[in-house]
Amino acid sequence: MKTVRFKNPTYVGDPINAVRIFNDKEVDELVLLDIEASRRGAGPDFPLLSKISREAFMPMGYGGGVRSLEDARRLFSIGFEKVIINACALERPEFIQQASSACGSQSIVASIDVKKNFWGQGRVYDHVRGRPTSLSPRDFAVRLERLGAGEIALNSVDRDGTMSGYDLDLVRAVCQAVRIPVIAMGGAGRLEDFRDAVRFGGASAVAAGSFFVFHGRHRAVLITYPDKSELKKTLASGGGDQEPGQAGRA
Amino acid sequence: MSVIVVDYGMGNIGSIVNMVRKAGGQAVSASTPGEIEKAEKLILPGVGAFDNGIQNLRAMGLVDVLRRKVIEEETPILGICLGMQLFTKSSEEGSLPGLGWINAKTVRFRFEGENASLRVPHMGWNRIEIARPSPLYRDMFEDPGFYFVHSYHVVCEDRADVLSTTRYGIDFVSSLQKGRLFATQFHPEKSHKFGLKVIENFVGL
Numbered sequence: 218m219k220t221v222r223f224k225n226p227t228y229v230g231d232p233i234n235a236v237r238i239f240n241d242k243e244v245d246e247l248v249l250l251d252i253e254a255s256r257r258g259a260g261p262d263f264p265l266l267s268k269i270s271r272e273a274f275m276p277m278g279y280g281g282g283v284r285s286l287e288d289a290r291r292l293f294s295i296g297f298e299k300v301i302i303n304a305c306a307l308e309r310p311e312f313i314q315q316a317s318s319a320c321g322s323q324s325i326v327a328s329i330d331v332k333k334n335f336w337g338q339g340r341v342y343d344h345v346r347g348r349p350t351s352l353s354p355r356d357f358a359v360r361l362e363r364l365g366a367g368e369i370a371l372n373s374v375d376r377d378g379t380m381s382g383y384d385l386d387l388v389r390a391v392c393q394a395v396r397i398p399v400i401a402m403g404g405a406g407r408l409e410d411f412r413d414a415v416r417f418g419g420a421s422a423v424a425a426g427s428f429f430v431f432h433g434r435h436r437a438v439l440i441t442y443p444d445k446s447e448l449k450k451t452l453a454s455g456g457g458d459q460e461p462g463q464a465g466r467a
Numbered sequence: 468m469s470v471i472v473v474d475y476g477m478g479n480i481g482s483i484v485n486m487v488r489k490a491g492g493q494a495v496s497a498s499t500p501g502e503i504e505k506a507e508k509l510i511l512p513g514v515g516a517f518d519n520g521i522q523n524l525r526a527m528g529l530v531d532v533l534r535r536k537v538i539e540e541e542t543p544i545l546g547i548c549l550g551m552q553l554f555t556k557s558s559e560e561g562s563l564p565g566l567g568w569i570n571a572k573t574v575r576f577r578f579e580g581e582n583a584s585l586r587v588p589h590m591g592w593n594r595i596e597i598a599r600p601s602p603l604y605r606d607m608f609e610d611p612g613f614y615f616v617h618s619y620h621v622v623c624e625d626r627a628d629v630l631s632t633t634r635y636g637i638d639f640v641s642s643l644q645k646g647r648l649f650a651t652q653f654h655p656e657k658s659h660k661f662g663l664k665v666i667e668n669f670v671g672l
Contacts, residue, residue: 275614
């Protein structure tokens with residue numbers, strides 16, 4: 218499923234088939250987000266995730282409806298390396314602390330959705346209730362880092378699915394405030410957007426969804442992934458000594 | 468060529484079974500001595516704690532049959548991650564003895580001084596330095612990368628067993644070989660084409 222600004226979901230295909238395609242594209246890490254799980258009030262769909270995990274020849278992260286240590290442990294046992302916590306981090310930030318001390322910081326990714334308010338200020342967005350909060354993304358990221366999050370996935374709702382480039386001001390503001398890796402999400406439309414997020418935003422990693430699945434102005438569905446050497450070349454000009462990871466988002 | 472992937476309750480083995488199939492082998496998961504007896508090749512995967520791994524192998528009655536297959540019949544075996552560590556004599560993670568098939572022990576990463584900021588576990592993609600030619604790395608791509616998730620690593624007392632090392636603060640043993648026993652600290656099943664090549668080579672032995 219792919220959305221535009223978290224709305225108008227388009228079905229882009231069966232997740233297992235998508236994972237098989239990403240296998241052949243040598244994706245460095247695959248992040249699966251069940252965008253409806255929390256809104257439905259449902260937990261992770263373990264049988265489906267187990268099926269997907271059996272097909273994936275790459276490290277995997279999962280986000281969507283993770284609300285307990287039991288959920289997190291079950292995800293690790295079926296073959297996921299990272300768990301992404303979004304709604305629950307907003308409701309009960311202390312859950313990040315519980316999860317990271319029980320499972321290790323390296324496997325806990327705190328995800329922050331950001332939407333601009335009426336005055337154009339980025340504010341943490343509560344996607345379960347469908348409304349913005351008064352929290353500044355920068356302060357919230359610092360708090361989640363203190364609680365033990367191993368990474369921050371920073372998603373711009375305004376850019377989601379628009380393929381108009383990352384919100385570099387947002388990426389920069391958060392990256393300057395925390396020491397843990399920040400994954401820029403929302404808006405990638407060109408290979409250069411990856412480079413800019415790393416070079417100008419300071420992101421440690423970049424993620425994209427639409428960029429990998431839609432082609433042409435009619436948004437035809439065709440799952441692709443940039444050629445390795447092309448990616449390396451573009452990202453090498455981004456500076457920094459660490460090779461940024463890329464994640465396909467299916 | 469039938470490859471038995473030992474399922475002893477330490478993590479999801481589905482992606483290993485699927486990768487063996489993709490590599491052209493026939494893979495079956497098995498958890499009884501009778502099934503393991505018939506194996507032409509074995510894979511011992513594993514994610515989790517050392518003592519739990521040994522306890523499960525014991526409780527399921529698999530230790531003797533594995534020893535007979537690997538040591539007496541010299542059936543090729545590939546240990547992955549915890550599977551590799553279980554081949555050693557002991558681990559700092561637990562108090563139970565390991566299988567002791569290789570002259571090595573498992574220790575925890577300890578970083579101080581300039582490496583003090585390195586995190587444990589070592590998690591992510593990393594390179595390997597191949598120490599000597601081995602069928603496991605036949606026709607390997609240039610500069611291969613593999614995916615690691617581990618807090619403990621193997622220290623070999625016989626340097627000849629070391630197949631590759633990887634730099635993470637120190638140079639640790641990222642794969643080893645003793646006769647027809649192979650082991651990788653990394654996860655081939657999570658390392659797309661590089662891992663697939665390792666599995667293909669193992670299947671094709």
